[in-house]
Amino acid sequence: MRGRRSMGAGWRAGGVGCALPVLLAALLALTGCRRAPGPAGAGPGERPTAAAASTLPSGYGAVFLGVGECSSFGTTSFTEVPCxxxxxxxxxxxxxxGTPGDGPACPPATxxxxxxxxxxPVSDSDGDGDGDGDGDGAIGQGYACMRNLEPPHPGDPGGGGGPRTVVGDCVYGAGRGEVRETACDGTGKRRPEYKVTRAVRSRDQCPSSTALYVQLGGGEPVGCARKL
Structure with a gap:
């Protein structure tokens, strides 16, 4: 569930276009796939496509978009703003x-x-002649795990979105042995077909009622899903 375009030094909210690899209880082969997160503001059940956005640092906080700080939201730009x-x-x-593929996973509530x-910085603001500003306005490559200040929260269990699949999420078959998340309450564009009820270390730990195994990642990488 997860191309990338860059607009200079901009941020972008990654789109979710790839389905989670799964294995039906009857012999469906697992396929590798990286999940890319989607931006907030999408309706329940469907993740929006990738959107490019420019970065407009506002100076709030010592670290650009540090933990506990807030951003505005838009389709073309995001800025750090007072919460x-x-x-x-x-x-x-x-x-x-770094990048989500190489760094720690975002929390489940993302x-x-x-x-x-x-x-x-364009100019050498610290005056040492090396042109880098030595951190004056410099922003390193990274990623921020975001939580909407108000509902909807697609990252919540059953919400139909977010960068991770967790216990309580629902999925539907997307073809080629893959599934994608959708809202459990049926408000998404696709009807939920399976619900992840447990996360375990290996498939043999899933209950006998399991109809689908979903790749979750982490210490308990197998999701046991029952048919709805």
């Missing part, structure tokens, strides 16, 4: 350097992920 302001839309619940590309 008490009317423009605040989502809060950073975890912040990591609604969407902002990918932050590296940015260096």
């Amino acid at each position: 008490s302001g009317e423009r605040a839309a989502a809060r950073v619940i975890a912040r990591h350097e 609604d969407f992920v902002l990918h932050i590309s590296a940015q260096r």
Whole structure:
């Protein structure tokens, strides 16, 4: 469940276009797939496509989009804003350097992920002649795990979105031995067909009622799903 475009030093909210690999209890082969997170603001049950956005650092906080700080939300740009302001839309619940594929996974409650590309100041603001500013306005490549300040929360169990599949989420068959998340309450564009009821270390630990095995990742990488 997870191309990337970059607009200079911009951020972008990654789109979710790849389905989770699964294995039906009857011999469906698992296929590898990386899940890309989607931005907030999508309706329940469907994850939006990738959106490019420019970065507009506002100076709030010592670290750009540090844990506990907030961002505005839009289709073309995101800015760091005061959490008490009317423009605040989502809060950073975890912040990591590098890329999601190489770094720690976002917390299960994450609604969407902002990918932050590296940015260096245009001028040598610290005056040492090396042109890098030595951190003055510099932003390193990283990603911020975001939680919407108000519902909907697609990252919640059954919400139909978020960068991770967790116990309580529902999925539907997407073909080629793959599934995708959708809202358990039926408000998504696709009807839920299976619900993940347990996370275990290996398939043999799933209950006999399991109709589908879903790859979750982490210490308990197998999701046991029952048919709805």
